[in-house]
Amino acid sequence: SQWGEENLQALSIQEGEDVTMNCSYKTYTTVVQWYRQKSGKGPALIILIRSNEREKRSGRLRATLDTSSQSSSLSITGTLATDTAVYFCATFSGSWQLIFGSGTQLTVMP
Amino acid sequence: GPKVLQIPSHQIIDMGQMVTLNCDPVSNHLYFYWYKQILGQQMEFLVNFYNGKVMEKSKLFKDQFSVERPDGSYFTLKIQPTALEDSAVYFCASSLGERLFFGHGTKLSVL
Numbered sequence: 102s103q104w105g106e107e108n109l110q111a112l113s114i115q116e117g118e119d120v121t122m123n124c125s126y127k128t129y130t131t132v133v134q135w136y137r138q139k140s141g142k143g144p145a146l147i148i149l150i151r152s153n154e155r156e157k158r159s160g161r162l163r164a165t166l167d168t169s170s171q172s173s174s175l176s177i178t179g180t181l182a183t184d185t186a187v188y189f190c191a192t193f194s195g196s197w198q199l200i201f202g203s204g205t206q207l208t209v210m211p
Numbered sequence: 212g213p214k215v216l217q218i219p220s221h222q223i224i225d226m227g228q229m230v231t232l233n234c235d236p237v238s239n240h241l242y243f244y245w246y247k248q249i250l251g252q253q254m255e256f257l258v259n260f261y262n263g264k265v266m267e268k269s270k271l272f273k274d275q276f277s278v279e280r281p282d283g284s285y286f287t288l289k290i291q292p293t294a295l296e297d298s299a300v301y302f303c304a305s306s307l308g309e310r311l312f313f314g315h316g317t318k319l320s321v322l
Contacts, residue, residue: 109252132309143215143302143313144254189254197242198267199311201254 109203115210116182122205124190125172133166133173136201138187144201148175182211213237217303217314218285225322229291232317234303236286243286244304244311245278247271254302260286293321 114120126133131152136144150157150164150173157164163176173190185208191201216235224230236243245257258268260278275294280286286305290297298321304311 134309138254140251142315143304144311145313146310149309187251191254193309195267197259197261197306198256198269199244200256201246203253206251 109206111206111208113208113210114180116180118180118209119176119178120180120207121174121176122188122207123172123174124202125170126190126192126202127171128194130192132192133164134191134199135162135164135173135175136189136191138189138204139185144189177207180207180209182209185209213240213312215303215305215312215314217301217317219317220315221318221320223320223322224293226295227292229289230293230319232288232290232301232303232319234286234288234305234314236303236305237312240305240307240312242306242308243278243280244306245288246302246304246313247299248302248316249299257288257301290319293319295321297321 134149135147137147138144148159148162148164150166152168161178165174177184187204187206189201189204191199194200218233243260247255247257256269257272258278259266275290277289300316300318302313302316304313
C-alpha cells in the first residue's frame with residue numbers, strides 16, 4: 102500500500118468545533134486530493150493540494166502538504182452537522198490510478 | 212455539477228450467476244474507473260479504462276471481471292461468474308484529468 106498511518110478512524114465532535122484529519126503516504130507524489138463521502142453517495146473532491154503548495158484553503162477547508170514528511174492534513178473550521186461524512190485522502194499511483202487512504206469517519210453532532 | 216449515473220442502485224444475484232453493472236459517465240470525459248467498497252470502508256481501485264482499453268488493473272480485478280464501453284455507451288463492469296466475496300458497493304468514476312467524478316454506487320449482494 103502507498104498509504105501509511107491513515108487507518109480508518111472515527112471522530113465525533115460537536116457542531117462549531119474545529120477538526121483536523123491527517124494522512125501520511127509512502128511513495129512520491131506531486132498532488133494529494135481530499136474526498137468527502139456522505140452516506141449512500143460516492144466520494145466527491147473537496148480540495149486538492151500540489152507539492153509546490155504548503156497550504157491550500159477553500160472556504161472552511163484547509164489542506165496542508167509536507168513533502169519532506171510525506172504527510173497531508175485536512176482541517177475544517179466551524180464544523181456543521183452537514184460535514185458528517187467519511188473523508189479520504191487520495192493520490193495517483195502509476196498513470197491514472199487514484200489510490201485512496203483508509204478514511205476518517207467524522208460525525209458532527211448538532 | 213457533472214453527474215455520473217449508475218444503474219441499478221442495488222442488485223441481488225445468486226452465486227455463480229453473471230452480473231453487469233452499468234455506468235453512464237460524464238459525457239465528455241475520457242478516463243473511466245471502477246472501485247470496490249466493502250461496508251463503507253476503504254475505496255479499492257479495480258481498473259481504469261481509456262481509449263477503449265484497460266490501462267491499469269489491481270489484484271482485485273480477477274479474471275472473472277471485464278470492462279467495456281462499446282461505442283460510447285455505458286461503461287460496464289461484468290462479473291462472470293460471481294462469488295460471495297464479490298458482495299460490495301461498486302463505484303464508477305469518470306474524469307478528464309486529476310479530478311474524478313463518482314456515481315452513487317451499485318450495491319451488489321451475492322447470495
